[in-house]
Amino acid sequence: MKTPETPAFECETGNYHTFCPISCVAWLYQKIEDSFSLVVGTKTCGYFLQNALGVMIFAEPRYAMAELEEGDISAQSNDQKELEKICLQIRDDRNPSVIIWIGTCTTEIIKMDLEGIAPKLERQIGIPIVVARANGLDYAFTQGEDTVLAAMAHRCPEYKWCETNSKRQDQSGRIRVNTTSNNKITSQKSELTGSNLVLFGSLPSSVASQLNSELKRQSILISGWLPSQKYDELPGLGGDVYVCGVNPFLSRTATTLMRRRKCQLIGAPFPIGPDGTRAWIEKICSVFNIKPDGLEEKENRIWKNIEDYIRVVTGKSVFFMGDNLLEISLARFLIRCGMIVYEIGIPYMDRRYQAAELLLLQHTCIKMKTPVPRIVEKPDNYGQVQRMHELKPHLAITGMAHANPLEARNIDTKWSVEFTFAQIHGSGNARDILELVTRPLRCKGGLTSGSRSLSKQTTII
Amino acid sequence: MKLAHRMYAGPAHIGTLRVASSFRNVHAIMHAPLGDDHFNVMRSMSERERDFTPVTASVVDRHVLARGSRDKVVSNISRKDEEQRPDLIVLTPTCTSSILQEDLQNFVDRASLYSESDVILADVNHYRVNELQASDKTLEQIVRHYLDRAREEGSSNQSLTDAPSANIIGISTPGFHNQHDCRELKRLLRESGVSINQIIPEGEFLRNLKDLPRAWFNTVPYREMGLMAATFLEKEYGMPHLSTTPIGISNTADFIVQIEKLLNLWAPVLLRKKLNYDLYVENQTKFVSQAAWFSKSIDCQNLAGKEAAVSGDATHAASITKILVGEMGIRVSCSGTYCKHDAERFNEQVRGLCDEVIITEDHTEVGDTIARIEPSVIFGTQMERHIGKRIDIPCGVISSPVHIQNFPLGYRPFLGYEGTNQISDLIYNSFNLGMEDHSLDVFGGHDTKGISTKSLSTDKKNIDWAPEAESEPKRIPGFVRGKIKRNTEIFAKQNNISEITVDVTYAAKERSSP
Numbered sequence: 001m002k003t004p005e006t007p008a009f010e011c012e013t014g015n016y017h018t019f020c021p022i023s024c025v026a027w028l029y030q031k032i033e034d035s036f037s038l039v040v041g042t043k044t045c046g047y048f049l050q051n052a053l054g055v056m057i058f059a060e061p062r063y064a065m066a067e068l069e070e071g072d073i074s075a076q077s078n079d080q081k082e083l084e085k086i087c088l089q090i091r092d093d094r095n096p097s098v099i100i101w102i103g104t105c106t107t108e109i110i111k112m113d114l115e116g117i118a119p120k121l122e123r124q125i126g127i128p129i130v131v132a133r134a135n136g137l138d139y140a141f142t143q144g145e146d147t148v149l150a151a152m153a154h155r156c157p158e159y160k161w162c163e164t165n166s167k168r169q170d171q172s173g174r175i176r177v178n179t180t181s182n183n184k185i186t187s188q189k190s191e192l193t194g195s196n197l198v199l200f201g202s203l204p205s206s207v208a209s210q211l212n213s214e215l216k217r218q219s220i221l222i223s224g225w226l227p228s229q230k231y232d233e234l235p236g237l238g239g240d241v242y243v244c245g246v247n248p249f250l251s252r253t254a255t256t257l258m259r260r261r262k263c264q265l266i267g268a269p270f271p272i273g274p275d276g277t278r279a280w281i282e283k284i285c286s287v288f289n290i291k292p293d294g295l296e297e298k299e300n301r302i303w304k305n306i307e308d309y310i311r312v313v314t315g316k317s318v319f320f321m322g323d324n325l326l327e328i329s330l331a332r333f334l335i336r337c338g339m340i341v342y343e344i345g346i347p348y349m350d351r352r353y354q355a356a357e358l359l360l361l362q363h364t365c366i367k368m369k370t371p372v373p374r375i376v377e378k379p380d381n382y383g384q385v386q387r388m389h390e391l392k393p394h395l396a397i398t399g400m401a402h403a404n405p406l407e408a409r410n411i412d413t414k415w416s417v418e419f420t421f422a423q424i425h426g427s428g429n430a431r432d433i434l435e436l437v438t439r440p441l442r443c444k445g446g447l448t449s450g451s452r453s454l455s456k457q458t459t460i461i
Numbered sequence: 462m463k464l465a466h467r468m469y470a471g472p473a474h475i476g477t478l479r480v481a482s483s484f485r486n487v488h489a490i491m492h493a494p495l496g497d498d499h500f501n502v503m504r505s506m507s508e509r510e511r512d513f514t515p516v517t518a519s520v521v522d523r524h525v526l527a528r529g530s531r532d533k534v535v536s537n538i539s540r541k542d543e544e545q546r547p548d549l550i551v552l553t554p555t556c557t558s559s560i561l562q563e564d565l566q567n568f569v570d571r572a573s574l575y576s577e578s579d580v581i582l583a584d585v586n587h588y589r590v591n592e593l594q595a596s597d598k599t600l601e602q603i604v605r606h607y608l609d610r611a612r613e614e615g616s617s618n619q620s621l622t623d624a625p626s627a628n629i630i631g632i633s634t635p636g637f638h639n640q641h642d643c644r645e646l647k648r649l650l651r652e653s654g655v656s657i658n659q660i661i662p663e664g665e666f667l668r669n670l671k672d673l674p675r676a677w678f679n680t681v682p683y684r685e686m687g688l689m690a691a692t693f694l695e696k697e698y699g700m701p702h703l704s705t706t707p708i709g710i711s712n713t714a715d716f717i718v719q720i721e722k723l724l725n726l727w728a729p730v731l732l733r734k735k736l737n738y739d740l741y742v743e744n745q746t747k748f749v750s751q752a753a754w755f756s757k758s759i760d761c762q763n764l765a766g767k768e769a770a771v772s773g774d775a776t777h778a779a780s781i782t783k784i785l786v787g788e789m790g791i792r793v794s795c796s797g798t799y800c801k802h803d804a805e806r807f808n809e810q811v812r813g814l815c816d817e818v819i820i821t822e823d824h825t826e827v828g829d830t831i832a833r834i835e836p837s838v839i840f841g842t843q844m845e846r847h848i849g850k851r852i853d854i855p856c857g858v859i860s861s862p863v864h865i866q867n868f869p870l871g872y873r874p875f876l877g878y879e880g881t882n883q884i885s886d887l888i889y890n891s892f893n894l895g896m897e898d899h900s901l902d903v904f905g906g907h908d909t910k911g912i913s914t915k916s917l918s919t920d921k922k923n924i925d926w927a928p929e930a931e932s933e934p935k936r937i938p939g940f941v942r943g944k945i946k947r948n949t950e951i952f953a954k955q956n957n958i959s960e961i962t963v964d965v966t967y968a969a970k971e972r973s974s975p
């Protein structure tokens with residue numbers, strides 16, 4: 001095989017639109033059912049959350065703001081006292097099993113010692129307090145989850161072999177009953193299964209269990225997820241534990257797991273799209289010395305299953321403006337679907353954590369005979385819009401700030417945020433990704449197609 | 462520090478951005494961390510804006526923290542200047558810049574040396590003012606800037622227009638029904654023989670501002686934005702302004718009477734006649750607006766004496782309170798606003814119209830008050846709509862904070878005579894839906910819900926309801942159920958009863974009935 005063309009990386013000005021990372025509370029409070037997230041910040045942060053999360057905010061969410069006032073900034077009031085008052089109120093009203101403090105730009109700038117105060121308050125009020133600095137100075141959008149999970153990784157108990165071992169016995173016993181088709185291999189495999197595998201990344205529970213069962217089919221039982229559904233079900237971690245990420249934006253968590261908890265990281269492409277899912281499972285199997293079973297057939301079946309969508313997208317071009325770090329994996333999947341990717345914008349590119357994904361991207365390009373797209377880190381939205389003006393892509397995957405203006409200029413758009421909230425992992429959800437991608441291509445407004453731009457501005461973009 | 466779930470008015474920079482992006486060809490550069498440009502999303506989504514929101518950020522990141530923004534802000538300004546040639550670039554501070562204490566004015570001075578565009582620093586402090594106050598301030602700042610300059614250059618034009626004319630001050634982007642109100646206000650003025658000189662900030666070019674003083678007077682439809690600019694124009698250029706909001710029949714009539722007065726200052730000289738609008742008002746009230754007839758009709762009589770709670774910005778809450786009480790005979794148990802800075806005036810306006818005035822930025826306080834009062838209907842913001850949902854009380858939305866629903870495609874002004882029709886519909890429909898629900902309850906309906914506790918803040922109850930007793934209040938129609946349930950609990954508490962049985966409910970009922 002000829003060596004793949006390595007992708008060209010570029011870095012622009014970082015003048016792009018994305019969500020503030022504190023938005024991660026929106027999905028983390030839903031994922032960790034007994035948690036309460038407290039964002040320690042200003043009216044700016046509160047206003048953002050309120051508007052970005054729209055409807056959710058009215059449903060008695062388990063998160064709130066500790067809104068800083070002028071006295072807090074000028075250090076006239078005592079941070080610890082103030083936080084204590086607020087956390088006691090939260091404890092009395094909601095009684096959560098853990099309070100997650102989200103540090104913001106302001107707490108960074110005034111150097112509020114959240115990490116120092118937390119252990120003291122924790123003892124005092126008897127509820128664990130996890131501190132994550134998910135601010136707009138350092139991170140973009142989904143990286144917020146990364147900071148929370150990295151902080152949470154410290155709270156996972158030490159992995160105890162014997163305890164989970166007995167659990168494993170029990171589970172592999174069940175497996176033997178379930179998979180009768182190939183008894184010999186299964187029983188042989190279950191001896192080898194890695195019940196010391198922990199997956200990290202927050203997924204809706206139904207998606208998590210889909211991935212669990214895909215691995216189970218290969219006789220791999222996982223010992224837990226970070227995060228878990230409940231705070232006190234956090235998985236055990238330690239030197240014997242293998243960890244594998246399910247999302248491309250979790251590089252800090254991966255580093256923490258490796259360096260601080262001594263876990264062994266399985267670097268794999270991410271289980272997005274049938275190709276990604278298969279590569280992900282194969283990589284995990286290879287670590288546990290398991291010969292994957294039936295993966296190829298399964299992948300082919302799925303591709304066949306989505307043929308109708310593929311017909312819509314084949315040959316169409318797409319431009320990722322970049323704002324949530326899922327871009328590489330999505331682009332790789334869309335190229336495999338026959339699309340042409342002009343540009344992959346991405347807020348931040350960890351080439352080590354994403355190494356396997358990048359390699360798969362290159363192989364996919366060779367396979368599909370398309371050039372490797374340019375990858376633009378810290379993109380400049382203004383420049384991108386100019387480029388789009390020239391390239392005229394069929395589809396722009398972009399944030400909501402640009403969606404309507406681009407539509408008015410006859411460029412179909414898909415809001416990128418939807419990929420963060422939709423179920424896109426595992427081979428079963430490939431259809432959902434394409435459902436999202438093809439929606440703008442399918443529902444062409446009959447009124448304007450082919451007509452001139454609907455923009456009111458006369459100057460070019 | 463305070464625990465907060467949601468807020469009525471946004472942070473200061475939102476106000477500045479609203480003004481800047483409403484003017485034509487003005488660009489705002491926020492001095493802010495990545496992620497604070499959410500205004501662009503709001504504008505693009507709620508207003509379904511077709512064009513790129515003219516707001517970018519000069520991003521504050523770790524480098525900036527370590528070394529200061531130094532040349533970054535300046536080069537971002539020059540870059541925008543070259544790319545898009547805006548007439549004005551407004552450097553917008555955020556909560557972050559408030560604490561970094563960099564000399565932004567200095568950056569602005571440096572940048573203006575090189576750039577073709579004018580550059581100013583928005584004079585707003587995150588910790589002192591909110592969105593509304595900031596918008597008011599920024600609008601005044603821009604008006605002052607361009608008028609001062611025109612005066613220096615000798616290009617200002619203060620000669621009154623030949624025919625009567627007015628400026629409309631304070632129409633802006635994402636404002637509550639602003640576009641429709643503006644159209645209606647224009648019509649109202651035109652029909653009173655007043656032409657429009659300028660509308661700011663929405664859609665106006667800065668180079669035209671020098672002609673602002675040519676109008677005979679200014680109108681400020683909303684108290685939240687524009688009063689400062691109007692006061693400045695009054696002081697410096699002797700322009701009178703009208704701050705009456707023409708919402709509702711009597712306010713609108715009042716508005717026109719005041720126009721008449723203002724015009725008659727000049728009319729005898731310039732037009733050689735005195736104007737009189739009595740007939741116009743009468744005709745409009747009788748035939749264009751249906752509201753006056755509606756308030757006489759049987760429909761409205763049914764509403765008489767019903768209880769309502771009102772909450773919103775100062776302009777809308779006060780006007781709606783006036784309409785409910787004065788024009789429809791509805792009892793307003795409580796009226797309130799989150800515009801704390803305008804409290805005095807608000808109090809003055811609703812004095813005598815409602816039982817209780819509540820001025821707070823804390824939505825839980827509003828929620829608890831409403832839950833306690835249990836009105837038949839709420840007129841409030843999106844927040845109150847959700848409070849209403851939780852305690853089963855219908856709500857009509859009358860004020861920002863806004864939601865995409867508050868940007869209807871159809872024509873829905875709140876101002877002027879057409880506005881009175883819209884408001885009557887809104888009020889009547891809110892009540893009507895509530896009544897329908899209740900009659901379903903009365904006639905056995907489809908009510909399978911449990912008892913709503915009608916209390917919003919978590920307060921730990923220590924009274925138990927015995928299961929048979931629990932089903933007792935279910936037989937009571939929904940609209941009085943909460944009250945009866947609570948009366949029972951109060952009765953139980955007073956009599957040291959820890960478990961409520963069916964007997965207790967009857968005892969309570971006997972005790973509380975007259």
Ligand code: SF4
Pocket residue numbers: 020021022041042044045046048103104105106134135136137494495496497556557
């Ligand atoms: S960027 Fe900073 S100030 Fe802005 S919302 Fe995010 S954490 Fe708050």
